[in-house]
Amino acid sequence: TYVINATPIVFENYSPTVLIEHFLEIFKGTEGDIKKDAREKIAKSLSQAAAIDYESNMTAIEMKSVIDNLFACQVPNYSPSGKSIIQILNMDEIEKRF
16 A cells, blocks of 8 residues: 655656556566665666656757756766667767768
């Protein structure tokens, strides 16, 4: 049984029930020592559960906010799971790709 008294403002557009269900599924699927890495796993699981869906439509203000928050991160180039988010390419690299 869960009792949700409040949620962070960043989750205001999400159903708390769906968010908790996604969080638990993601958290169960993470590897490693749960006690040792609990805070990091909880943060990663919550961020994945609350991630913006690819199919969602965003306003220009929301898109700017996402980009601003991305570049405010310590490591903006990679997601918590290690996937590349953004790369800066010089002209030689661009030419090689085409």
